[in-house]
Amino acid sequence: MSEEEVRKGLAGVVADYTAVSKVNPDSNSLLYRGYPVQELAAKVSFEEVALLLWTGELPTEAELTLFEAFERANRALDSRVKAAIDLLPLDCHPMDVGRTAVSVMGANDPLAKDSSPEAELEKAKSLFAQFPAVVAYDQRRRRALAVVPPRDDLNYSQNFLWMTFGEEAAPEVVNAFRVSMVLYAEHSFNASTFTARVITSTLSDLHSAVTGAIGALKGPLHGGANEAVMHTFDEIGIRKEESRLEAATRAKAWMEDALEKKKKVMGFGHRVYKNGDSRVPTMKAALDMMIEHFDRPEMLGLYDGLEQAMDEAKNIKPNLDYPAGPTYHLMGFDTDMFTPIFIASRITGWTAHIMEQRAANSLIRPLSAYNGVDERHLG
Numbered sequence: 001m002s003e004e005e006v007r008k009g010l011a012g013v014v015a016d017y018t019a020v021s022k023v024n025p026d027s028n029s030l031l032y033r034g035y036p037v038q039e040l041a042a043k044v045s046f047e048e049v050a051l052l053l054w055t056g057e058l059p060t061e062a063e064l065t066l067f068e069a070f071e072r073a074n075r076a077l078d079s080r081v082k083a084a085i086d087l088l089p090l091d092c093h094p095m096d097v098g099r100t101a102v103s104v105m106g107a108n109d110p111l112a113k114d115s116s117p118e119a120e121l122e123k124a125k126s127l128f129a130q131f132p133a134v135v136a137y138d139q140r141r142r143r144a145l146a147v148v149p150p151r152d153d154l155n156y157s158q159n160f161l162w163m164t165f166g167e168e169a170a171p172e173v174v175n176a177f178r179v180s181m182v183l184y185a186e187h188s189f190n191a192s193t194f195t196a197r198v199i200t201s202t203l204s205d206l207h208s209a210v211t212g213a214i215g216a217l218k219g220p221l222h223g224g225a226n227e228a229v230m231h232t233f234d235e236i237g238i239r240k241e242e243s244r245l246e247a248a249t250r251a252k253a254w255m256e257d258a259l260e261k262k263k264k265v266m267g268f269g270h271r272v273y274k275n276g277d278s279r280v281p282t283m284k285a286a287l288d289m290m291i292e293h294f295d296r297p298e299m300l301g302l303y304d305g306l307e308q309a310m311d312e313a314k315n316i317k318p319n320l321d322y323p324a325g326p327t328y329h330l331m332g333f334d335t336d337m338f339t340p341i342f343i344a345s346r347i348t349g350w351t352a353h354i355m356e357q358r359a360a361n362s363l364i365r366p367l368s369a370y371n372g373v374d375e376r377h378l379g
């Protein structure tokens with residue numbers, strides 16, 4: 001096989017059809033089941049987006065009411081999941097906790113061995129309902145705080161923040177969080193979704209596919225970048241008393257130095273979008289809202305300084321993880337909880353793809369070009 005036929009990283013390879021979402025780098029657009037993601041972020045709840053991704057249509061009022069009731073009834077942290085989390089050390093990464101939690105949920109799910117479309121949808125809904133409690137509990141146990149039980153008078157985003165912080169979040173914070181969940185929900189054949197599809201293609205079960213997807217999401221070239229963005233901010237130094245301009249100047253200098261040293265700066269660049277990520281303006285507006293709400297202009301200075309310096313030096317634009325990281329920071333999440341929040345959102349897209357893969361399956365098994373030693377023999 002010739003060198004040209006090898007497509008490293010499967011770059012540019014179209015691996016299958018999907019009707020779940022359309023990423024169009026030319027028009028810089030992203031459609032979930034035909035709807036522009038910006039419109040969804042402006043007008044609908046994350047619960048509605050989940051149903052849209054799974055079923056192909058936005059729910060009727062009755063369907064939404066039913067789903068909301070299910071979600072509210074299944075939010076509490078399962079005692080078996082809690083017991084498994086309690087066995088994990090406090091210094092393991094929260095993504096390890098998320099991965100373990102989904103695995104435990106799979107082992108205990110009575111529908112685990114049932115791969116019918118109805119059972120798959122039920123399992124997707126259960127994961128959607130149950131995962132926020134995992135993130136919230138893990139955040140709290142790391143701060144030596146007790147579990148906060150869910151409240152069924154709150155919507156998904158309100159309750160997520162309630163279980164994490166033990167107080168009702170301001171409406172602006174809830175809205176920014178909801179927007180992030182909508183934007184993170186789905187993005188065609190990204191590495192974690194493709195992982196979930198590969199696992200599903202062997203006719204393995206839904207929880208195994210989601211567990212594998214979490215492993216793929218953890219890396220800093222993918223979902224782990226939202227956490228890495230915050231490490232960059234921390235390295236530059238967040239100084240609350242500083243003006244926006246002073247912060248921007250320091251951030252620019254940091255970026256110039258990093259690029260001089262040929263460092264890869266997380267939160268910038270994308271395999272598909274080369275002229276900017278379609279979701280960034282909407283997420284940046286949510287970040288702006290948080291900066292105003294918490295009165296933290298220096299964060300905007302850091303944000304702008306890095307972005308401008310990267311643009312000037314390399315013409316590389318931010319991806320969704322760039323505005324999402326500082327948004328979660330301002331909300332009060334610890335940095336290593338950012339990617340588990342991404343899991344809570346992407347569970348919707350992953351499970352939609354798992355169902356799509358199963359419905360028209362073909363084992364995913366590409367070829368490789370051998371470049372090892374020539375054939376040889378023992379003795």
Ligand SMILES: CC(=O)SCCNC(=O)CCNC(=O)[C@H](O)C(C)(C)COP(=O)(O)OP(=O)(O)OC[C@H]1O[C@@H](n2cnc3c(N)ncnc32)[C@H](O)[C@@H]1OP(=O)(O)O
Binds near residue numbers: 271314
């Ligand atoms: C939700 C998400 O998962 S969005 C993605 C989150 N990931 C990140 O933010 C990690 C940082 N970014 C990257 O590593 C890359 O941009 C990727 C992995 C996302 C996409 O990469 P690819 O399409 O494979 O492009 P590749 O990594 O080959 O980069 C092409 C060129 O741009 C440069 N480049 C790309 N991204 C960056 C970056 N973040 N910082 C510095 N340089 C970069 C590369 O060094 C390379 O330069 P070269 O041609 O001079 O060697």
Ligand SMILES: O=C([O-])CC(=O)C(=O)O
Binds near residue numbers: 186187190191222
């Ligand atoms: O599409 C990708 O490669 C990564 C990404 O932005 C996502 O998964 O949201």
